[in-house]
Amino acid sequence: MxxxxxxxxxxxxxxxxxxxxxxxxxxxxxxxxxxxxxxxxxxxxxxxxxxxxxxxxxxxxxxxxxxxxxxxxxxxxxxxxxxxxxxxxxxxxxxxxxxxxxxxxxxxxxxxxxxxxxxxxxxxxxxxxxxxxxxxxxxxxxxxVMAHFHRMMSQEILRDQSAIRFLGILRADERMASLLLNLSARYAMRGFSPRRFQLRMSRDDMARYLGLQLETVSRLLARFRDQGLIHLERRELEILDMRRLEAIAGGMHEAVEA
CATH class of the missing domain: 2.60.120.10 (Jelly Rolls)
Incomplete structure (x- = not known):
C-alpha cells in the first residue's frame, strides 16, 4: 500500500x-x-x-x-x-x-x-x-451551507449508530442482510440500480465491518444465494428477493444459522 x-x-x-x-x-x-x-x-x-x-x-x-x-x-x-x-x-x-x-x-x-x-x-x-x-x-x-453540513454530520452519526447495532444486537444473518440493504439504498440515492451493483469491498473487509469471521460471511452469502435471495458472481451482486432480505434484516424470519 x-x-x-x-x-x-x-x-x-x-x-x-x-x-x-x-x-x-x-x-x-x-x-x-x-x-x-x-x-x-x-x-x-x-x-x-x-x-x-x-x-x-x-x-x-x-x-x-x-x-x-x-x-x-x-x-x-x-x-x-x-x-x-x-x-x-x-x-x-x-x-x-x-x-x-x-x-x-x-x-x-x-x-x-x-x-x-x-x-x-x-x-x-x-x-x-x-x-x-x-x-x-x-x-x-x-x-x-451550514445547515447542509449539519445534516451530513447527522447522517454520519446515524451510520455510526447503525454500525453499533450490527455489533451489539443483530445476529449474523441480520447483519449481512442489513449491510446489503444499506448498500442498495445508498446506490439508489445516487441514481444507480438498487438491485444490481458490485461489492467493492472484499469478504474479509465485510467480516471486519460486521464483526464476523470470514468463514461466516462466506457461508451467509452462499446461503442467501442458495435460498434465492441474491445472485452473486465474484463481486457482482443482484438482489432477487428484496422483501425476504428486509424480513431477515428486521428479524422477522426463521433463523438462518451461520
Whole structure:
C-alpha cells in the first residue's frame, strides 16, 4: 500500500480559469445534490467552489489520511469507493465504514483535531479536498451551507449508530442482510440500480465491518444465494428477493444459522 497520490489538480489556476477549466465545477458534479445544499445561486455556488483546495486521484490501496494525523481538510468523494478502519487494542484492524461517491470523509476529526481512522481507497478514486478553515468561514456567511453540513454530520452519526447495532444486537444473518440493504439504498440515492451493483469491498473487509469471521460471511452469502435471495458472481451482486432480505434484516424470519 502506498501513500502517494498520482494526480493533484488545483481548483484555481494562475490564469484565473479556476475550477471550471479543470471540469471541477461543483454545479456540474453528478453528486452535487448529495454534497451541496439545494437552491444555491450562481454567485454562492462560485464562492463554495472557491473553498476547494485541490482534487486528488488515488489508486486502489492508497491511503488518503491516517489515524492520528492532524486534521486540516475534509474530503468529498467525487468517484470511487473508500473504507475507513482502525486498529483495536490487540492491533487487529476493524472496518468502521464504507464510503462512496457523494460522501464527505474526515468529519470524525473535527472534535479533537486529528483523524480517528485511516481512509483507504478500494479502487481508483478521486476526492475534492476542502480545507476546513475555509469552509468554516463560508458557513458563517451562508447559513444554508451550514445547515447542509449539519445534516451530513447527522447522517454520519446515524451510520455510526447503525454500525453499533450490527455489533451489539443483530445476529449474523441480520447483519449481512442489513449491510446489503444499506448498500442498495445508498446506490439508489445516487441514481444507480438498487438491485444490481458490485461489492467493492472484499469478504474479509465485510467480516471486519460486521464483526464476523470470514468463514461466516462466506457461508451467509452462499446461503442467501442458495435460498434465492441474491445472485452473486465474484463481486457482482443482484438482489432477487428484496422483501425476504428486509424480513431477515428486521428479524422477522426463521433463523438462518451461520
Amino acid at each position: 502506498t501513500v502517494q497520490t498520482y494526480r493533484i489538480v488545483p481548483a484555481a489556476e494562475p490564469d484565473g480559469r479556476g475550477a471550471a477549466a479543470n471540469g471541477a465545477k461543483c454545479g456540474r458534479c453528478a453528486y452535487r445534490t448529495l454534497c451541496l445544499p439545494l437552491g444555491l445561486g450562481d454567485r454562492d455556488l462560485a464562492r463554495l467552489e472557491s473553498v476547494i483546495g485541490c482534487r486528488r486521484r488515488l489508486a486502489r490501496g492508497d491511503v488518503l489520511f491516517r489515524a492520528g494525523q492532524p486534521f486540516a481538510n475534509l474530503y468529498a468523494l467525487r468517484f470511487g469507493h473508500f473504507m475507513t478502519c482502525r486498529d483495536d487494542h490487540r492491533g487487529e484492524r476493524y472496518i468502521t465504514g464504507f464510503q462512496m461517491a457523494g460522501d464527505l470523509m474526515g468529519m470524525d476529526a473535527i472534535g479533537n483535531g486529528e483523524h480517528a481512522s485511516t481512509a483507504i481507497a478500494l479502487e481508483d478514486s478521486e476526492v475534492c479536498e476542502v480545507p476546513y478553515a475555509r469552509l468554516q468561514a463560508l458557513m458563517a456567511e451562508l447559513p444554508q
